[in-house]
Amino acid sequence: MQQIFDQLTPAQKREAERQLSLYMSGAQEVIPPEELREKLAKSIVTGSPLKIKLGLDPSAPDVHLGHTVVLNKLRQFQENGHIVQLLIGDFTGKIGDPTGKSAARKQLTDEEVQHNAKTYFEQFGKVLDQDKVELHYNSKWLKQLKLEDMIELAGKITVARLMERDDFEERIAMQKPISLHEFFYPLMQGYDSVVLESDIELGGTDQHFNVLMGRHFQEKYKKEKQVVILMPLLEGLDGVEKMSKSKNNYIGIDEDPNEMYGKTMSLPDSLMKTYIHLATDLELEDKKQLVKELETGAVHPRDAKMLLAKTIVRMYHGSAAAEAAEQQFKKVFQQKSAPDKMTDVHWKGGETIPLIDLLAALELLPSKSEARRMIQNGGVKINGKKAESIHENMTVQDGMIIQIGKRKFVKLKMDK
Amino acid sequence: MQQIFDQLTPAQKREAERQLSLYMSGAQEVIPPEELREKLAKSIVTGSPLKIKLGLDPSAPDVHLGHTVVLNKLRQFQENGHIVQLLIGDFTGKIGDPTGKSAARKQLTDEEVQHNAKTYFEQFGKVLDQDKVELHYNSKWLKQLKLEDMIELAGKITVARLMERDDFEERIAMQKPISLHEFFYPLMQGYDSVVLESDIELGGTDQHFNVLMGRHFQEKYKKEKQVVILMPLLEGLDGVEKMSKSKNNYIGIDEDPNEMYGKTMSLPDSLMKTYIHLATDLELEDKKQLVKELETGAVHPRDAKMLLAKTIVRMYHGSAAAEAAEQQFKKVFQQKSAPDKMTDVHWKGGETIPLIDLLAALELLPSKSEARRMIQNGGVKINGKKAESIHENMTVQDGMIIQIGKRKFVKLKMDK
Structure with missing residues (x-):
C-alpha cells in the first residue's frame, strides 16, 4: 500500500508527511489516510498535481462560512500545487423532480445554471485561487448516457448498499415512499468521479454516503480509487445547529x-x-x-x-x-459609545410621541410587535440610556441617537 | 366503468359477453374483468381490434405445450378479429448480464436475436394466425432512452413496490444481493406496454408482477391501462412440476x-x-x-x-x-402387438450374448447402466416376452423383435 512512499528520499518523505498532516488537520474523517499518503508520494515523484473534487448543487448559491470549511481545505491543496475540480451538478438541476412532488426542486434553465455557476465561481474566488480551479458540468457526460450505460452502471451496485444511506434507511423504517429515481443520484455522483478521475473528493460529514460512491464506482470501472475527506459541519452562531441561511445563524461571506x-x-x-x-x-x-x-x-x-x-x-x-x-x-x-458614522433618519412628525410608535414610523424594526419585544428586552437606547417602557412618551429632538440592539445606531434629523 | 358497454345494443352486449366469457375461460386471473368487458364494448362499437401483447425472451426458443397455453388464448383473440403483439425482448438479450455473474444470460448478437425471433414466429405459426401478428423488438425504443428518460420512468415507481416482487422479496429475506439494474427490467417491460399501447397483456401466473408493470406505467404516462390475463402454468407429464424442457416432462410441438x-x-x-x-x-x-x-x-x-x-x-x-x-x-x-412398421437394426456379432451387452452394442439405450435399469424394471421384451435377467444369455435370431419401454420397437437383422 505504500510502495511509492517507501521509495521516496527522506526529504520527499518529509514533504509527503507535511502535506498529509496539513490535509488531515480539521478533517472529521479521511478514508483512508494511507491512500492519501500514497497519492501524495506519487504526485511528488511524478510532479503531477492531484485532482480534488467538490460537487455543488446548482441551485441559487449564497455562500456563508459553513461552506468555507471545505473551501479552506481546498485552498490548502491549491497552495501545494494541486488542482480543484468544481463539479456543478447541473444535470439533475435541469431535469427537476420527476415525481413533481418537490416544489423546491424546480427545473432550472441553462441560463440559470450558468448564472449560478458563475456566482459560485466568483464567491469561491474569495477563498480559492481561481487559476487552479477547473469548472465541470456533469450534464456534459450524464446527458449522453443511454439506458444501456445505466444498466451497466446500476449493475455495479446492490439495492442493499443504496438502502444504507441514512435518509433512505429512515424512510424505509417509517414506511415513507422512495421513488426509484432517487437511487440514481448517488450513482451519478459516483460516475462523475469516474469521468473526472478525481484523486480526492471533499464533502461535509452529511455527504459521507454520497462521496463514498465515487470510490465505489471508480473501483468498479477499474480506476484508481479517490480518497474521501469529510469535513465537520460548522455550527452556526447559536452554537447548536449547523450553520445555514434558513436558521439565520450564519455569517455570509458577502456581508458588511x-x-x-x-x-x-x-x-x-x-x-x-x-x-x-x-x-x-x-x-x-x-x-x-x-x-x-x-x-x-x-x-x-x-x-x-x-x-x-x-x-x-x-x-x-x-x-x-x-x-x-x-x-x-x-x-x-x-467604550460603549456610538460609532463615528451613523445613518441619519428623518422625522417629520410631532415632537411628542410614544416610543413604540416612533420606532414603527421610522421603520427601524420590521413590525410594532418586534419593536415592543425589543424595548421590553432592554434592546433600545435613546442617547445611550435604556428605554424603560413601551408607551413612554418621547420628546423628539434633533440629533437624538437611537440604538437598536448591539450594532444598529441612527441619528434623528428633524425635518421642519 | 361500463359506460360504453351500457350503450351497446342487446346484440352487441351479447357479443361482448360471449367474448368476455371466452377469454376468461381457463384463465387464472383477469385484472380486472370489468375493464376487459369495456374494452370489448369499445372494440365492437368502433370496429377497431384490440392489441394483445405477449412478451418473449429472445433466448433460444424450443416451444412445448406449456407455451401453447398462452398461444391458444391469443388464438381465441385472433379468431375474433383482434391483433397479437409479439414483443421480442431483444434489448436485454443484447446487453447480457452487467454483473457478469450469470453465464446463462450471455450477450446475443443481432443475428442470433433475429434467428430466434424467426424461430418463435414459425413455431408459433402452428397455433397463431400469422397474418394477425405484429412482431416488435423493444430495442427499437429502449436503446434510444437516455438517462433523463430513465429518471422520468424511475420517478414513477417506488422502491417498496419493486421489492414486492416474489423473487426480490425472497432474496432480501435471505440477504442475497440484488443488483440495482435488476430493478430496471420490470420498468422496461412496463414501458414496452406504454409504447405499444397494448390493450391486454398475457402471461403465465409466474409473470404476475411483471405484466402488472405495464398497467402501472401506462397509467402513469396517462394512457389507457392494459388488462392483464394470467394463464395457469401447465403441469408436465409427471403431473407435479411445471412443464419444462429441463425437467424432461414436456411435449414439444415439433415432436413426432x-x-x-x-x-x-x-x-x-x-x-x-x-x-x-x-x-x-x-x-x-x-x-x-x-x-x-x-x-x-x-x-x-x-x-x-x-x-x-x-x-x-x-x-x-x-x-x-x-x-x-x-x-x-x-x-x-x-392390442399389445408390435406396430406395422419397425426400424431394422443390423447385427454382425455372435449368436449368443448376454442381453445387456446386446442392447449396448445395438445402441438401443444410451448406456449400459440405463440398459440394466430398464431390464430390471421389466421394460425390455424379446418377441413380446419380458426379459427376466440382466445377464441372461441370448440366442440371437434373425427377425427377433426387441421392445424397449412402451413405444420403441426394433427388428433385428442378422448380417452374415
Whole structure:
C-alpha cells in the first residue's frame, strides 16, 4: 500500500508527511489516510498535481462560512500545487423532480445554471485561487448516457448498499415512499468521479454516503480509487445547529465588514476552537498555538475572539477593512459609545410621541410587535440610556441617537 | 366503468359477453374483468381490434405445450378479429448480464436475436394466425432512452413496490444481493406496454408482477391501462412440476406424431381436465361438455384421453397424422402387438450374448447402466416376452423383435 512512499528520499518523505498532516488537520474523517499518503508520494515523484473534487448543487448559491470549511481545505491543496475540480451538478438541476412532488426542486434553465455557476465561481474566488480551479458540468457526460450505460452502471451496485444511506434507511423504517429515481443520484455522483478521475473528493460529514460512491464506482470501472475527506459541519452562531441561511445563524461571506466582525464576536466561546480550525486561513502552527493559549488561559477569550473576527473579515474584505472593523467594534462595544458614522433618519412628525410608535414610523424594526419585544428586552437606547417602557412618551429632538440592539445606531434629523 | 358497454345494443352486449366469457375461460386471473368487458364494448362499437401483447425472451426458443397455453388464448383473440403483439425482448438479450455473474444470460448478437425471433414466429405459426401478428423488438425504443428518460420512468415507481416482487422479496429475506439494474427490467417491460399501447397483456401466473408493470406505467404516462390475463402454468407429464424442457416432462410441438400421442396418453388422469382446457383448440362448449362427461362418468377416461391426444396431434400435424397416430397407438398398446412398421437394426456379432451387452452394442439405450435399469424394471421384451435377467444369455435370431419401454420397437437383422 505504500510502495511509492517507501521509495521516496527522506526529504520527499518529509514533504509527503507535511502535506498529509496539513490535509488531515480539521478533517472529521479521511478514508483512508494511507491512500492519501500514497497519492501524495506519487504526485511528488511524478510532479503531477492531484485532482480534488467538490460537487455543488446548482441551485441559487449564497455562500456563508459553513461552506468555507471545505473551501479552506481546498485552498490548502491549491497552495501545494494541486488542482480543484468544481463539479456543478447541473444535470439533475435541469431535469427537476420527476415525481413533481418537490416544489423546491424546480427545473432550472441553462441560463440559470450558468448564472449560478458563475456566482459560485466568483464567491469561491474569495477563498480559492481561481487559476487552479477547473469548472465541470456533469450534464456534459450524464446527458449522453443511454439506458444501456445505466444498466451497466446500476449493475455495479446492490439495492442493499443504496438502502444504507441514512435518509433512505429512515424512510424505509417509517414506511415513507422512495421513488426509484432517487437511487440514481448517488450513482451519478459516483460516475462523475469516474469521468473526472478525481484523486480526492471533499464533502461535509452529511455527504459521507454520497462521496463514498465515487470510490465505489471508480473501483468498479477499474480506476484508481479517490480518497474521501469529510469535513465537520460548522455550527452556526447559536452554537447548536449547523450553520445555514434558513436558521439565520450564519455569517455570509458577502456581508458588511462590521456585521461580519460583530457576528463573530457574538459566537459562544465554546465554538472558538472549531472556528479557528475550520473558518480561518491561519497557518496550521498558528492555529494550534492560538488554541493552546486559549486552553492554558495564556490569552483572554475575548482577545482570541477579536483575532478570529479580524482574521475572518481580512479573508473576505482585506486587511484595511479588518483593521477598521476592529476599531469600530472597540469604539462601540468596548467604550460603549456610538460609532463615528451613523445613518441619519428623518422625522417629520410631532415632537411628542410614544416610543413604540416612533420606532414603527421610522421603520427601524420590521413590525410594532418586534419593536415592543425589543424595548421590553432592554434592546433600545435613546442617547445611550435604556428605554424603560413601551408607551413612554418621547420628546423628539434633533440629533437624538437611537440604538437598536448591539450594532444598529441612527441619528434623528428633524425635518421642519 | 361500463359506460360504453351500457350503450351497446342487446346484440352487441351479447357479443361482448360471449367474448368476455371466452377469454376468461381457463384463465387464472383477469385484472380486472370489468375493464376487459369495456374494452370489448369499445372494440365492437368502433370496429377497431384490440392489441394483445405477449412478451418473449429472445433466448433460444424450443416451444412445448406449456407455451401453447398462452398461444391458444391469443388464438381465441385472433379468431375474433383482434391483433397479437409479439414483443421480442431483444434489448436485454443484447446487453447480457452487467454483473457478469450469470453465464446463462450471455450477450446475443443481432443475428442470433433475429434467428430466434424467426424461430418463435414459425413455431408459433402452428397455433397463431400469422397474418394477425405484429412482431416488435423493444430495442427499437429502449436503446434510444437516455438517462433523463430513465429518471422520468424511475420517478414513477417506488422502491417498496419493486421489492414486492416474489423473487426480490425472497432474496432480501435471505440477504442475497440484488443488483440495482435488476430493478430496471420490470420498468422496461412496463414501458414496452406504454409504447405499444397494448390493450391486454398475457402471461403465465409466474409473470404476475411483471405484466402488472405495464398497467402501472401506462397509467402513469396517462394512457389507457392494459388488462392483464394470467394463464395457469401447465403441469408436465409427471403431473407435479411445471412443464419444462429441463425437467424432461414436456411435449414439444415439433415432436413426432406418435411420440406426441403416446406422451399425451401417459398423462395422469388428474390432469386431463386442465389439458382439455389449456392445451386444445376445441370450442369452449365442447371442452365443457367433455369435462362434464368425464366428471359424470359418461365417458371412459381412456377414451377422453385418446380424444385429447388425437386433438393435440391434429393441432400440430393435421388430421391425417392424428388419425394415423391413433391407429398406431391402438395397435401397439391396446392390442399389445408390435406396430406395422419397425426400424431394422443390423447385427454382425455372435449368436449368443448376454442381453445387456446386446442392447449396448445395438445402441438401443444410451448406456449400459440405463440398459440394466430398464431390464430390471421389466421394460425390455424379446418377441413380446419380458426379459427376466440382466445377464441372461441370448440366442440371437434373425427377425427377433426387441421392445424397449412402451413405444420403441426394433427388428433385428442378422448380417452374415
